[in-house]
Amino acid sequence: MSKIETAKKIAALNDAFRKSLSGGQVLMTPGVCGLPPMVVAAVILKVTEFSDFSADNDPHGEHDFGTFELCQRKFFWKIDYYDQRCESGSEDPTDPTKTTRVLTLMLASEY
Secondary structure, eight states, X not given: OOHHHHHHHHHHXXXXXXXXXXXXXXXXXXXXXXXOHHHHHHHXXXXXXXXXXXXXXOTTSSOOEEEEEETTEEEEEEEEEEOTTSSSBOSOTTOTTTOEEEEEEEEGGGO
């Protein structure tokens, strides 16, 4: 598989996970967890609806990172690829049977 084909397959898997929030794990940093529940819900919705990918925030075409502003705060989200036990990196992020996707949602100020 070429690099472009690999990136497209990873992007499709990442998009499916990000839009549904199923098939992986979702983590939120203490700063996000400490926000009012209505804000957290709005932040999660923004992540699932995110589509503003560009060369700046998606240089490898994998749709694994995004940033947005909400309620006068800047947020980042990032998808990482681990093996099924989350003990090390995935040997093949294009294979959902070998990969656990982990989406981390944080305030930019926590980075």
